[in-house]
């Protein structure tokens with residue numbers, strides 16, 4: 001019995017790999033993709049989602065474009081990480097499909113039937129708009145698995161992780177929505193580095209494997225220069241992997257609040273890791289990951305794609 005999911009994303013190298021992992025895994029059924037501005041502009045993230053589906057031969061999967069800017073703030077893209085296209089590195093096929101009509105926040109309300117898990121892997125702007133425009137969706141949305149946030153250090157500022165930093169107001173609205181959020185943050189994604197050895201195992205497989213290897217080659221530049229890592233955290237793929245096999249991640253139920261009015265800490269996910277507050281336990285925060293099993297799952301599934 002596979003779990004139906006919808007991915008809301010800002011492709012982005014790791015978003016692209018997350019989509020391919022979902023397509024390669026029988027434990028999940030990718031019902032649709034919505035796109036949001038984040039790593040790059042909405043036009044580019046939407047085009048990139050379509051290119052990934054073209055690469056995988058899955059243009060049957062619908063794509064709906066969403067917000068082109070955060071709720072209140074000015075968009076800051078991550079060209080330093082993902083390049084001008086948002087998917088620099090591999091030569092991906094031109095998309096033949098077009099996005100479906102309608103804003104992602106409205107299309108999500110149609111797609112989110114009981115049992116569907118929403119997997120946002122970018123800023124939470126579309127999800128916040130979904131809750132604002134269609135509050136009734138909360139009656140049928142049981143779980144959100146979000147790649148974002150951090151218990152400890154951020155990756156955009158010392159305090160904030162990118163997806164939370166781009167739209168803190170949206171994140172605050174989602175974490176106070178009453179829908180439990182499984183938070184896959186930097187603390188665990190940085191524990192599972194996809195290395196050149198993993199990429200080399202994919203290079204000679206199908207066109208998807210070759211593309212993932214080349215995406216990883218480009219993604220590695222940033223992580224080597226910033227952190228001195230000998231690999232890259234494929235952040236968004238871990239969110240999908242948590243739905244595929246929840247035993248890969250150890251979670252703690254606790255309170256998470258989002259800072260939205262601070263000189264130094266805007267976008268910080270304030271995680272009550274040691275349960276010292278009386279705040280509602282609105283999140284299940286990833287505190288450990290079985291990195292070896294996650295990376296083996298990723299390589300094995302991507303290598304199975306054409």
Ligand code: RIB
Pocket residue numbers: 010012013014015038039121122123147148155161162163235236
């Ligand atoms: O901080 C990492 C997250 O921000 C990932 O989802 C990456 O794709 C970017 O969206």
Ligand code: CA
Pocket residue numbers: 009010011012014015039121122236
């Ligand atoms: Ca992302």
